Amino acid sequence: MENYEEKIAKQQTVVKELADEYKKTPSPELELKLNRETDLLRHLTNASAGDPKKRSHETAEVARTVALSRAIQQMPK
């Protein structure tokens, strides 16, 4: 099991520093970098919940169900 707490704390610092820099000198490049580092933070937070097999299965099934529900709603009555 990875030590997510430590990784998340480190990544929070990276994101905060980048966000502060972006506030002072915004640029498209910095925005992309901030998005990338923020995504890593969210990934780590998500992963810290554990059980990736179960989580991914549930997510995939929800997506499939929502997509098929949309088709059912649009079928001619």
Place this chain on the structure above:
Amino acid sequence: MLVIRQEQIQNFIAQNDDDLVRLIRQIMRECCPGRVENYTDKTLDGMIRLGLEKAKKHNFAKAETIAAYVTVMFEIAPNFDEQPLIKQVLEDNNYIVDDRFFQLWQRVDEKVWQEAEQSYDAKMWFPNVK
């Protein structure tokens, strides 16, 4: 009895890529809000479009499979399909392409999913960062 062809079902789900991007955005916002919070729709749509391109390389035929595939990219890692055992299942020609994706949870164990999650590559979502 009303008979609805598979092609019609696919059109009911999404008529084009833009529709599908909107649907996947809606799914992510409602089902996994923490994973995509603070992203503007424009940023999130860009990420979803990258996912669609990857899904097309797998030749998935059904919109529901593409939607599920992209949401798993967010949940686990945008490069989860590069994990060797997952890749092997997705390329197994003994089964229909869309079926292979939903077989992953019967054919791939927890350890493999952990490896896929740990191989997360941030560059996949934002490839243009210098």
